[in-house]
Structure formats: C-alpha cells, structure tokens
Amino acid sequence: IQMTQSPSSLSASVGDRVTITCRTSQSISIYLNWYQQKPGKAPKVLIYAASTLQDGVPSRFSGTGSGTDFTLTISSLQPEDFATYYCQQTYFPRTFGGGTKVDIK
Amino acid sequence: EVQLVESGGDLVQPGGSLRLSCAASEFSFSSYWMSWVRQAPGKGLEWVASIKEDGSETYYVDSVKGRFTISRDNAKSSLYLQMNSLRVEDTAVYYCARDSYASETYYYDYWGQGTLVTVSS
Numbered sequence: 001i002q003m004t005q006s007p008s009s010l011s012a013s014v015g016d017r018v019t020i021t022c023r024t025s026q027s028i029s030i031y032l033n034w035y036q037q038k039p040g041k042a043p044k045v046l047i048y049a050a051s052t053l054q055d056g057v058p059s060r061f062s063g064t065g066s067g068t069d070f071t072l073t074i075s076s077l078q079p080e081d082f083a084t085y086y087c088q089q090t091y092f093p094r095t096f097g098g099g100t101k102v103d104i105k
Numbered sequence: 106e107v108q109l110v111e112s113g114g115d116l117v118q119p120g121g122s123l124r125l126s127c128a129a130s131e132f133s134f135s136s137y138w139m140s141w142v143r144q145a146p147g148k149g150l151e152w153v154a155s156i157k158e159d160g161s162e163t164y165y166v167d168s169v170k171g172r173f174t175i176s177r178d179n180a181k182s183s184l185y186l187q188m189n190s191l192r193v194e195d196t197a198v199y200y201c202a203r204d205s206y207a208s209e210t211y212y213y214d215y216w217g218q219g220t221l222v223t224v225s226s
Contacts, residue, residue, distance in 0.1 A: 093164065096152065
C-alpha cells in the first residue's frame with residue numbers, strides 16, 4: 001500500500017491552523033496512525049485508528065478520514081509542535097508516509 | 106515506566122552481519138507484538154519487521170526478506186534483529202517499538218532510543 005503525504009513541508013506561525021493529508025493507494029478503513037518526531041528523538045504517536053487521540057496528547061490535535069483519505073489537523077499551532085509528522089497504515093507490509101516537516105514561518 | 110533499550114549498532118562492511126537487541130522492561134513483553142522500524146540519515150521512517158507475541162508469525166519489508174530475521178525471547182523480555190548480507194542502503198537508526206492494540210488496529214505506543222547501524226567500507 002502506497003502512502004502519499006502532503007505537503008512535504010510547510011511554514012506556519014504560532015496560532016495557525018495546520019492541516020496535513022495522507023492518501024493511500026487502496027482502502028485501509030480506519031487503520032491509519034499519525035506520529036510526531038522531533039530531531040534526534042524517537043517518534044511519538046498522536047492519533048491511532050484515524051481519529052482516536054492517544055492519552056496525554058493535547059486536544060488541539062485531531063484526525064479524520066477513512067478509506068483512502070485522511071487528515072491530521074493542529075487547530076492552533078504551538079511552539080512545541082514544530083516537528084515532522086508521519087502517517088502510517090497498519091496492514092502488512094506496513095508503510096509510512098514520506099513525512100511533513102512543519103517549521104516556523 | 107515502559108522501557109525499550111536497543112543495543113548492537115555498529116560500523117560494518119558491506120556483506121557483513123550484525124545482531125541488534127532490544128531489552129524491554131516494565132510491561133508484559135509476551136503479551137505484545139513487537140516491531141523494528143528504521144530511519145536512514147535525513148530520511149523518513151521505514152517499517153522493517155514485526156513479530157507476534159509468541160513468535161509464531163513474522164513479517165518483513167521486501168527489501169530485507171531473506172537477509173534479516175526478527176526473533177524474540179519472552180523469558181528474557183528481549184527482541185532481536187539478525188541482519189546478514191548488509192548493504193550500504195541498510196545504514197540507519199534502528200528503533201524497537203511496541204505494538205499496542207486498540208480500536209481493532211495496532212499502533213506504536215512506545216519506542217526505544219534507537220541504535221545506529223552504519224554499513225560502509
């Protein structure tokens with residue numbers, strides 16, 4: 001299953017609403033997860049099953065979608081949110097999207 | 106707190122072998138699928154392999170099939186990745202990750218700090 005994540009990078013300001021999309025080459029129902037990774041650190045799960053917020057993750061993060069089209073939204077970007085975000089589908093062989101780097105405008 | 110600690114990364118020549126280990130603690134290791142995920146320098150994440158709780162099922166990305174073997178020792182709460190016939194393109198940080206199950210799907214809820222494998226002559 002191919003994953004197409006867009007954009008590959010974006011520049012935004014604190015307080016902005018940010019949307020990242022992930023499209024899969026075939027339907028994966030809701031079996032889509034979102035991760036955040038900061039430089040030199042392991043990834044951290046934000047959203048699983050397309051829309052379920054992982055415990056401890058701020059509510060400004062949300063996920064929607066099913067089938068082949070998915071979205072991660074950050075409602076109001078905070079300084080600690082500047083990072084790279086990855087989508088991942090969970091059918092074998094598992095695949096990740098190419099990543100979206102969110103940096104400061 | 107759940108901990109995953111990888112070890113075994115090193116500099117190795119093309120065609121060489123290496124065995125990575127991941128020591129797990131503070132959770133019931135034998136109750137979870139486990140996976141290896143890698144990240145080449147400056148690149149994105151790539152799933153490498155996964156293994157079922159009891160080791161009876163394993164899955165691999167095509168690029169490592171026949172060269173890498175994932176295994177586990179539940180008595181030692183340890184996960185392994187035996188890497189043979191290493192190629193330059195296997196150079197990456199290798200992460201061990203725990204597969205958690207919820208809402209009929211799996212996701213990686215805990216990750217190790219990663220161990221660097223460099224394949225170069």
